[in-house]
Amino acid sequence: MRCSVNTNTKNAVLNDVAARIEGDARRVQRANEEDLAAARDAGLSDAKLRRLALSDTSLAQMCAGLRQVAELPDPVGRVTSEYTVPSGLLVRKVRSPLGVILMIYEARPSVTVDAFALCFKSGNACFLKGGREAARTNAALAGLINAALAAHDVPRDVAGFLTTSDRNVLEELLTLDQYIDLVIPRGGVDLVRFVSKHARMPVVRHFQGVCHIFVDASADWDGAVEICATAKTSAPATCNAVEAVLVHQDIAREFIPRLVDRFGRDGVEVRGDVSVCALAERAIPATDEDWGREFLDLIVAVKVVSDIEAAIDHIRRFGSNHTDAILTTTEDHARLFTERVCSSCTLVNASTRFNDGFQLGLGAEIGISTSRLHAYGPMGLEELTTQRYVVRGAGQVR
Amino acid sequence: MRCSVNTNTKNAVLNDVAARIEGDARRVQRANEEDLAAARDAGLSDAKLRRLALSDTSLAQMCAGLRQVAELPDPVGRVTSEYTVPSGLLVRKVRSPLGVILMIYEARPSVTVDAFALCFKSGNACFLKGGREAARTNAALAGLINAALAAHDVPRDVAGFLTTSDRNVLEELLTLDQYIDLVIPRGGVDLVRFVSKHARMPVVRHFQGVCHIFVDASADWDGAVEICATAKTSAPATCNAVEAVLVHQDIAREFIPRLVDRFGRDGVEVRGDVSVCALAERAIPATDEDWGREFLDLIVAVKVVSDIEAAIDHIRRFGSNHTDAILTTTEDHARLFTERVCSSCTLVNASTRFNDGFQLGLGAEIGISTSRLHAYGPMGLEELTTQRYVVRGAGQVR
Numbered sequence: 112m113r114c115s116v117n118t119n120t121k122n123a124v125l126n127d128v129a130a131r132i133e134g135d136a137r138r139v140q141r142a143n144e145e146d147l148a149a150a151r152d153a154g155l156s157d158a159k160l161r162r163l164a165l166s167d168t169s170l171a172q173m174c175a176g177l178r179q180v181a182e183l184p185d186p187v188g189r190v191t192s193e194y195t196v197p198s199g200l201l202v203r204k205v206r207s208p209l210g211v212i213l214m215i216y217e218a219r220p221s222v223t224v225d226a227f228a229l230c231f232k233s234g235n236a237c238f239l240k241g242g243r244e245a246a247r248t249n250a251a252l253a254g255l256i257n258a259a260l261a262a263h264d265v266p267r268d269v270a271g272f273l274t275t276s277d278r279n280v281l282e283e284l285l286t287l288d289q290y291i292d293l294v295i296p297r298g299g300v301d302l303v304r305f306v307s308k309h310a311r312m313p314v315v316r317h318f319q320g321v322c323h324i325f326v327d328a329s330a331d332w333d334g335a336v337e338i339c340a341t342a343k344t345s346a347p348a349t350c351n352a353v354e355a356v357l358v359h360q361d362i363a364r365e366f367i368p369r370l371v372d373r374f375g376r377d378g379v380e381v382r383g384d385v386s387v388c389a390l391a392e393r394a395i396p397a398t399d400e401d402w403g404r405e406f407l408d409l410i411v412a413v414k415v416v417s418d419i420e421a422a423i424d425h426i427r428r429f430g431s432n433h434t435d436a437i438l439t440t441t442e443d444h445a446r447l448f449t450e451r452v453c454s455s456c457t458l459v460n461a462s463t464r465f466n467d468g469f470q471l472g473l474g475a476e477i478g479i480s481t482s483r484l485h486a487y488g489p490m491g492l493e494e495l496t497t498q499r500y501v502v503r504g505a506g507q508v509r
Numbered sequence: 510m511r512c513s514v515n516t517n518t519k520n521a522v523l524n525d526v527a528a529r530i531e532g533d534a535r536r537v538q539r540a541n542e543e544d545l546a547a548a549r550d551a552g553l554s555d556a557k558l559r560r561l562a563l564s565d566t567s568l569a570q571m572c573a574g575l576r577q578v579a580e581l582p583d584p585v586g587r588v589t590s591e592y593t594v595p596s597g598l599l600v601r602k603v604r605s606p607l608g609v610i611l612m613i614y615e616a617r618p619s620v621t622v623d624a625f626a627l628c629f630k631s632g633n634a635c636f637l638k639g640g641r642e643a644a645r646t647n648a649a650l651a652g653l654i655n656a657a658l659a660a661h662d663v664p665r666d667v668a669g670f671l672t673t674s675d676r677n678v679l680e681e682l683l684t685l686d687q688y689i690d691l692v693i694p695r696g697g698v699d700l701v702r703f704v705s706k707h708a709r710m711p712v713v714r715h716f717q718g719v720c721h722i723f724v725d726a727s728a729d730w731d732g733a734v735e736i737c738a739t740a741k742t743s744a745p746a747t748c749n750a751v752e753a754v755l756v757h758q759d760i761a762r763e764f765i766p767r768l769v770d771r772f773g774r775d776g777v778e779v780r781g782d783v784s785v786c787a788l789a790e791r792a793i794p795a796t797d798e799d800w801g802r803e804f805l806d807l808i809v810a811v812k813v814v815s816d817i818e819a820a821i822d823h824i825r826r827f828g829s830n831h832t833d834a835i836l837t838t839t840e841d842h843a844r845l846f847t848e849r850v851c852s853s854c855t856l857v858n859a860s861t862r863f864n865d866g867f868q869l870g871l872g873a874e875i876g877i878s879t880s881r882l883h884a885y886g887p888m889g890l891e892e893l894t895t896q897r898y899v900v901r902g903a904g905q906v907r
Contacts (some may be wrong), residue, residue, distance in 0.1 A: 121646040188848075196870045200859055207851050209881050288705060292881055307686060312703045313712065315884040334904035341906040396766040449899045450586075453605050461598055461902025470907065471898060472594045483607050483690055483895040485883040497881040500869060501847045504859025506732035509868065 118185040120263055123233055127259040128224070129174040133323040135255060135323035136170055142247040144221065149278065150218070150244045158348045158407045162219045163245055164404075173224045176475060177483040178442060181226040183349075183474045187234040195281045203505040206496040209233030210292035212294060214477070216304060217298045218242030222248050227256055227270050230239065231478045233495035237485045238291070240281070242298075251444040278305070287310040297478045302491075316487055317478035320350030320433035322463040325422040325448065328359040329428070332366060334460070335438045336373050341435075342462040344377045348407045351434050351466045355402065355412040357422045365390055380408045386415040403429035419444050423451050432481045434466040455481060455488035516583040518661055519630055523579040525657040526622070526723040527572040531654060534568055537723050539616065540645040546569070548642045555565045561643055569895045570621045570896045578626040581872040584890045585632040599901040604894040606632030608690035611682065612875070613704060615696045616640030620876075625654055631893035636689070637679070638671040640696075655775045676703070686710040693888075695876045698851050702870040705794060710717045715876035715882055717803040718748030718831035723820040723846065724768075725837035726759040732858070733764070733836045734771050737809075740834075740860040742775045746805045748877060749832050749864045753800065753810040755820045756783075761813045765789055768811065801827035816905060817842050821849050824842070829850060830879045832864040853886035 116124075132139060143165040150163055165173075196202055204208035212235050216222045223241050230237035241249045253272035260267050275281070288311040296306035297317035307314055324342060326335045334483070342353035358366055363386060371391035374381050382401045394413065402410045402425075416422045419437075422462045426435050428452065436458040437448040445459040456466035466488065468476025473491030480486045486494035514522075529538060541563040548561055561573075594600055610633050614620045621639055628635035639647045651670035658665050673679070683692065685710040690807070694704035696717035705712055722740060724733045740751035744848045756764055761784060769779050769789035780799045781792035792811065799810045800823075814820045817835075824833050834856040835846040843857040854864035864886065866874025871889030878884045884892035 113710070195871060196868065196869065198863070200856075200863060200868075202869055207881075307709045315878060315882070331904065338904065338906050345907060348786045365693050445901075453897060456898040456900060458598075458900040458902060459552040461900060461905040462907055465596070465598060465900060465902070465905065466898065470594065470596065470598075471900070472592060473602055482711060483605075484713070487895045488898050497885045499851060500861060500864065502854060502856040502863060503843075504856060505865070506729065506736065506861040507863065508861045509737050509743060509860055 113309075115429075116265055117233065118217075120265065121179040121185065123176045124259050124263050124265060125228055125232065127262060128228075128256055129177040131251070132170060132174050132177075132253040132508070135251075136167075139170065139248065140165055141257075141422060144450045146245055146247045149200040153244070156243060159244070161219065161348055161424060162164070162217065162247075165248060169221060173221055174228055174355065176221075176225055177228050180232050180475050180492075183232065183492055185232065186496050191498055195337050199505065199506055203501045203503075204498045205501050206493065207368070207499050209495060209497055211236045211238070211241070212292060212495070213238045213291045213294040213303065214241045215281070215294065215296045215298070216242065217302075218244035220245050220248040220252060223252050224256075225270070226477055229402050229475060229492060229495055233492045235495055236269045236271075238271040238273055241274040243274075244275055281305075282309050295478065302373070313485070314482070315490070316482045317479050318433070318481040319431050319462070320352070320354050321355070321403055321405050321429060321431040322351060322434040322436075322477070322480075323355050323357060323426045323430055324436045324438060324463060325357045325416070325419070325426070326359060326362070326366065326370075326446050327419060327441060328361040328435060329361070330438040330442070331440065332362075332369065333462075335337050335366070337369055338436075338438060338460075338462050339370060340373045340377050340379070343374070343379050343409065343411050343462050345464055347409050349464070350409075351464050352394070352402065353411060353463050354406055355414065355429070357414050357416045357425055358387075359419075359422075360415050360417050363387075367415070373413060378427040379411055382410065382412045384414045387413045403431075416434070419447060423448065425454050426454075433479065434462050434463040436457070436461060441466040444467055455479065513632065514663055514667070518584065519577040522657050522661050522663060523575045523626055523630065525660060526626075526654050529657055530568065530572050530575075530618050530622070530650070530652040532904070533649075534565075537568065537646065537649045537653075538563055540649040542642055544616075544645045548824065551642070553642060557616065557642070558559050559746055560615065563618055563646060567619060571619055574623055575626050578630050580892075581630065581890055582631065584894050588897055596903055596905050596907070597903065600797060601899045601901075602896045604891065605897050607893060607895055609634045609636070609691040610869075611636045611689045613638045613679070613692065613696070613700065615639065615700075616642035616647040618650060621650050621670070621696070623873065624875055625713070626637055627669060627873060627890060627893055628852070631757070631890045633893055634667045634669075636669040636671055638673075641672070641674040644672055648748075650670050665800070667796040669699045676713060679703075680707045683707040684709050693876065707841055711816070711883070712880070713878050713888065714880045716831070716879040717829050718750070718879075719753070719801055719803050719826055719827060719829040720749060720832040720834075720879070721753050721755060721824045722751050722758070722834045722854065722861060723755045723814070723817070723824070724764065725817060725835060725886060726757040726841060728760070728836040729838065730760075730764060730767070730860075730873060735770055736858075736860050737768060738771045738832075740774050741772070741777050741807065741809050741863050742860055744766050744809050747862070748803075749862050750801060750805075751809065751861050753827070755812050755814045757817075757820075758813050758815050762788060765811070765813070772809060777809055779810065780810045782812045801829075803875050816844060821846065824852075826852050830881075831877065832861040833866045834859065834861050853877065880904040
């Protein structure tokens with residue numbers, strides 16, 4: 112990138128985009144209504160329709176998000192470490208943009224705005240390719256972003272909005288490693304596989320979240336029921352929602368009925384193993400496919416396990432390296448679990464829903480990486496930069 | 510990985526490998542001599558023969574390197590940051606192995622030992638695939654590593670030594686992203702392209718180093734001549750050796766003859782642009798292919814540039830994001846150069862040869878990454894790990 116935009120201009124553009132979205136809210140929502148109508152006709156699932164819909168609340172969140180990114184410190188140029196080596200060289204590590212980022216995601220218009228904001232603030236250019244079902248909504252948002260860029264004399268090349276869904280065109284795009292530095296696929300298994308197969312540039316995968324909670328024998332029961340239930344019901348279609356609860360056999364007889372009852376009252380379908388179904392009438396038998404499955408809906412799988420080792424083995428086999436939690440008052444078990452389960456985030460006595468850039472203090476996130484390379488877990492502004500060495504000497508040779 | 514090896518065992522294995530290499534030095538060198546003889550017959554270039562050869566000194570360096578890695582702190586489990594967020598959660602970022610690393614490199618036996626040491630100490634399993642010209646040497650070294658692993662009851666699966674050079678087999682290997690977490694190609698353009706094209710898992714490229722030094726009008730002349738000359742002669746076949754020197758036109762008339770004279774005395778062939786050839790008889794005319802070329806030999810390209818902007822433009826066009834230096838006493842120019850040239854390492858008044866894990870304080874390196882993702886610049890133990898979140902709560906829900 113030749114052009115580098117200073118921090119004040121970047122922040123002014125972000126605030127301007129928020130103001131334009133607020134000023135043109137009705138037009139954006141009309142475009143969204145057209146997208147929704149077409150998606151309903153095409154038979155899109157309820158979970159997908161929920162992600163596509165732009166309510167007043169989600170528009171307000173979008174604008175709050177833009178202003179929040181404007182408030183965050185600019186990572187570019189930040190010195191992250193500084194030291195002198197024996198040769199006398201002063202070594203600094205400095206944050207620098209990655210370059211050009213291609214983001215491929217589903218029909219979620221909020222991602223268009225969030226991804227633009229984070230890429231732009233971190234000094235990167237971006238190509239944003241959202242799901243075709245959101246085409247009208249994304250076009251309306253892209254128009255507002257381009258107008259804000261033009262109003263501040265920023266070349267509109269810093270953000271490209273792609274509308275094609277032609278897989279041949281995408282395949283071609285994924286070979287252009289001389290122009291694109293990073294691709295972030297964020298969506299279902301098929302999309303991520305497609306991108307991993309064809310991309311010649313680095314890929315950071317924002318894969319599915321098959322999140323587990325293990326309720327240990329020593330767990331606080333009331334707290335455990337509350338965490339398990341809300342980890343599903345507070346946002347069933349998000350990647351950090353719980354998909355499977357594993358319960359220690361020593362407490363199963365009394366705990367399972369309470370848990371299943373609570374899920375039932377909250378409208379959650381429970382798919383249980385044989386033990387669970389024997390203990391709770393409301394549970395329906397789980398099939399083999401229900402383990403390791405991301406339901407993205409008000410459905411949860413529940414299983415009884417013999418001990419913490421069995422829980423860890425189950426998670427290693429069926430988890431997706433996203434988020435897994437243990438509820439326990441046994442310190443040794445908390446330590447064992449967090450050492451042996453190497454997901455991007457492991458939690459002790461807290462909901463899986465906390466694996467989120469905002470909740471973990473990153474300020475915002477472009478998604479949650481389940482790749483171990485570069486960034487593992489929520490990717491915020493810092494994770495959209497690299498660190499390079501800037502060294503000062505006084506004539507040193509070797 | 511199921512098996513996790515504790516720090517003391519890892520260090521004992523590394524020291525044991527060093528002792529075994531010393532004890533069996535003659536056998537390793539005989540294998541190397543056979544490799545060298547075959548490589549000479551096959552017409553391998555001098556630069557490649559130099560990389561293949563295992564002298565007493567290089568064996569001693571290999572063993573010193575192993576003991577040095579044993580001395581370095583174990584990165585696995587290290588807490589890199591710790592803070593409490595408003596919800597009351599205690600958030601820690603913890604270093605964790607990447608998993609299984611495939612390394613594909615040229616016929617450099619020292620890389621076999623260095624790469625094993627770094628992957629093993631950082632808790633990763635590795636597959637090491639060295640150039641076929643080093644097959645006998647690598648087999649001898651692999652035998653000693655396996656013996657050391659067995660002596661400490663470490664499963665030999667932690668290190669695999671691949672001997673195939675069949676591109677079809679490599680292609681197949683590069684699709685196994687469910688088993689291999691990272692591939693590091695370290696070698697020429699063709700190798701890196703081949704790997705980038707076929708790999709479905711993340712790739713960190715250890716690409717060629719087309720390193721530049723820009724001698725600004727205000728540079729200290731004696732220091733500049735010394736830095737330019739040694740940046741080539743001290744190790745002409747390494748990736749951080751200088752390949753092109755750019756000289757500010759205001760000092761060219763007097764500086765170029767001194768520079769070319771010094772290169773000549775050190776046995777370095779100078780390929781100059783028209784201005785350089787006009788100022789120094791010894792220089793031979795550079796062709797278009799000489800700009801942006803990694804000579805890996807006692808050859809350097811020299812060019813006169815009109816100002817710092819022209820130098821920066823040249824480096825952006827012909828550099829390889831590896832290492833570039835400015836020699837100047839003008840602070841504004843030092844700042845401009847290090848801001849606009851975003852190579853993995855930019856230096857002010859020091860040799861490009863300092864872009865090296867040991868020289869920059871990392872303790873050791875597996876190579877120098879020219880990918881911006883994950884690690885940019887030297888990759889040491891820390892760069893062979895990821896960071897994951899470990900979160901402690903007290904029943905938090907959201």
